[in-house]
Amino acid sequence: MTTTLICDCNQTMPLEPKTLGAALAESLPLHSALCRREAASFQRAIQSGDEVVVACTQEKRLFGELATQTPAATSPIRFVNIRETGGWSRDAKSAMPKIAALLAAASLPEPEPVSTVSYNSQGRLLIIGPLDEAERAAALVGDTLDVTLMAQGPGVLGGTQERRWPVIAGRIDSLAGWLGAFTLRWTRDNAIDLDLCTRCNACIAACPEQAIGLDYQIDNARCTSHRDCERACSVAGAINFAREPQVLDAAFDLVLDLGASPRIDWHAPPQGYFHLPGGVAHAEGLQTLLRLRELVGEFEKPKFFDYKQSLCAHSRNEVVGCNACVEVCSAHAIASDKQRQRIVVNPNLCVGCGACTTVCPTGALGYTYPRAPDQGLKLRKLLTTYAAAGGRDAALLLHSQEGGQTLVEQLGRQAQLGKAQGVPARVIPVGLFHAASTGIDLWLSAIAFGASQVVVLCTREEAPQYLAALKKQMEIAQALLLGLGYTGTHFRVIVADSTAVLDAALAGLRTTTQQVPATPARFAIGAVKRDRLEMALDHLMGAAPALQAPADASLAFDLPPGSPLGAIAVDKEKCTLCLACVSACPSGALLDSQTAPQLRFIEKNCVQCGLCETTCPEDAVSLVPRLLASPERKQQVLLNEAKPWACIRCSKPFGTQKAIEAMLGKLAGHAMFQGEALERLKMCSDCRVIDLYSATNEVKIAPL
Structure with a gap:
């Protein structure tokens, strides 16, 4: 049993307890100060042992502290935001179906835990950059971390005279790894050995070209080989122009890169790698140093x-x-x-x-975070509760739990202050770990469950290829629905980095009309993506407006390139039925026959991977992205067949007439296939061996 606690936050939300209670099948007393003078209601609820859903995320920490101070508090507690997502908007009075849906989804069982990935950091920090900046950063973390400096020039001030941390220098060849497992490979190719250098500055004073900086490395572009520095360092012996370059490597747990350009130039760099091109003397730099100090020990992630x-x-x-x-x-x-x-x-x-x-x-x-069946169950719960509470034309707003959620909450606050319209009543926000983590299978399932639109919010924190992939997948999903006769725009990507942009985009959703199945689906989301996609397609095709007339019972329409659905076209003039495509097909879409030279195809199984097209030696296969909306889609169809070739010795069929004739034509002029050798190509494998053995062992009896 679940106990739901709602609060109108000092009467700033027009909540309707009776409407919400009817949708959730429980009595919902309305609170106005649950986190303050009415906190006793929360304490009584968590002493019941039933699961408790608190419709407030702002005071989550406070409620957690209250729970630890409450005797016999055994109830599991969950929190859901109904304020910024619905209660604070221009049309909040119409948002009860959405709020009911959010409350219902919050009561769902927690997903099963996922396996984890472990990291182990001993605090070995590599700082790459100008020596003065590297030393400044090391001074702020050196009491906690084991610091090594990779000097890339002296910087403005150069290094200090005191050697407080190990310093290495040279040409960086590679840097790879992740938290607890970075490997640096570099070439030590400078005449000055930093391990022997005492920083006495005698070489700097002796160099007439001023080619030696306070990083105690020689700038070879400025050096004209006077060798005054080498003579000045004769006692320490740190300078030797005849020394051969040496390739070295070392292991580190963390990397702080202070260079102008990152050594690992990825949109999502590995954990444990931080790039601060502006140094550490600013807010971002100090925050990064604080994070570095905390990254010692064992860590896990999903x-x-x-x-x-x-x-x-x-x-x-x-x-x-x-x-x-x-x-x-x-x-x-x-x-x-x-x-x-x-x-x-x-x-x-x-x-x-x-x-x-x-x-x-x-x-x-x-x-897996969460798994698709858990995500699908949540979407179905949201949409069925929304519809049962009287909601219409639901639009799901999928957003990340970081940048996307922050933007949605900021929009709600702006609406409360009268500076924005807020999240519309028909738009249901759904938090994801990342905006790119759902695809066409769940989107189409959501439409089948009753959503009129699926909108993905991107906040420019996503990689460019993620945005391109989302738009491409949505283009395919939209083409599917339009081909089936569902009019309107059902899928959209909103790119917004401000509340003003998001507010305008969400307001624009209200002006569109989408056609969806009259009866929502109730199927369970499965663990296999193709099964999820097929279940959604079956429901959408069953109610498709374009398939209502008998003449359209075998509707087929093209889909954009890259579609996971489609057929293949076979050029029968080129195809020799070698069946290389059958052996290459990973999904069982292409089949041969046990009784005749045939190529068969099941369109439902085809994933349009292109392996058949790439593998075909005759260039006879091409992909046809499309949807065939008929029962034939799930049945075997004949793509090509040929007359079998009969062995000239035993008459057993083997291969195809076209393939054998093509082989004979190509090899007829070859020196190794003349006379009897060419005839053996017309035999089956057994007869070929017998004929060759007979010819080799034939005994010729000479006349007496």
Whole structure:
């Protein structure tokens, strides 16, 4: 049983307890100061043992403290924001169905925990940059972290005379890794050995070209080989122009890069790597140093993905087909392994954006935070409760739990102050770990469940390829609905980095009209992406306006390139039925026949990965992105067939007449295939061996 506590926040929200209670099937007393003078109601609720949903996120910390101070408080507590998401808006009086939906979704069971990825940091920090800036940063963290400086020039002031931290220098060859496991490889190619240098400054004073800076390295572009410095350092022996360059490497747990350009130039750099081109003498620099001080010990993060190689359409026989996940990943966490016919995902580099699972056509990569069945259950709960409470034309606003949620909350506050319209009553915000973590399967399922629109909010924190992938997937989803006869714009991406832009975009949603199925679906979201997609399509096709007339019972329409649905076209003049495409197909869409030379196809299984097209030696196969809205889509259809070739010795059929004739034509002029050798190509494998053995062992008896 669930106890829901609602509060109108000092009467700033026009809540209707009876309407909300009817939708949730429970009595909802209305509070106005639940976090203050009415806190006793919260304490009594959490002593009941029932699950408690508190409709306030602002005072989450305060309620948590109250729970620890309340005797016999055993109830699990959840929090949901109904204020900025609905109660604070121009049309808040019409938002009761949405608020009921948000409260109902908050009472759903917590998703099953996911496996985790571990990091272990001992605090070994590498600081790369001008020596003066590096030393300034080291002074602020050196009491906590084990600091090594990689000097990249002296900077403005140069290094101090006191050697407080190890200093290395040279040409950086590579820097790779993640929190607790960075590897730096560099070439020490300067004449001055910093391990031997005493910083006596004798070389600086002796150099006539002033080619030596206070980083105690020689600028070879300015040095004219007087060697005065080498003579001045004869006692310490730190300078030797004859020394051979030396390649070195070292391990670190953390990296602070103070260079103008980042050494790891990724949109989503690895955890433990920080780039501060402006140095540490500003607010961002100080915040970064505070974060570095905390990154010592053992850490865990969710393992955001599951990978099923059996479903992967990446490669077969070292030929690459689908490469969508590799291309979209901004964290460089996914790589191709053609030899093993798979992709490889590094969980330490994965940042949990989920874009790879969004673009994966087969579901080989699945998102786990939360898993799709949990996400689907939440969407269905939101939409069914919204409709039951009298809501119409629901629009889901999918946003990230960081930048997106912050922007939505800021918009609510602006609406309360009369400076914005706020989140419309029909728009239901749904928080995701990352805006790119859902795709066409869940979007179409949401439409089947009763949503009129699915909107994804991006706040410019997303990588450019994520935004492009979302728009491409939405183009495909929209084409599907339009092809089935559902008019209107059902999918949109909103890019906003201010409340004004978001407010205007959400207000624009009110002016659109979308056609959706008259009866919402009630199917359960499955664990396999293709199954989810098929369930949604079955419901959408069953109620499709374009399929209501008998003449349209086998409707087929084109989809944009990159669609995960479609057929293939086979050029029968080129196709020799070698069946290389069948062996390459990862999804069982292409089939052969046990009784005749045939190529068969099941369109429902095709993921448009392109492996058949790439593998075909005759260039006879091409992809046809489309949707065939008829039962034939799930049935085997014949794409090509040929007459079998009969063995000239035993008459057993083998191969196809076209393939054997093509082979004979190509090899007829070859020196190794003349006479009997060419005839053997017309035999089956058994007869070919017998004929060759007979010819080799034939005994010729000479006349007496």
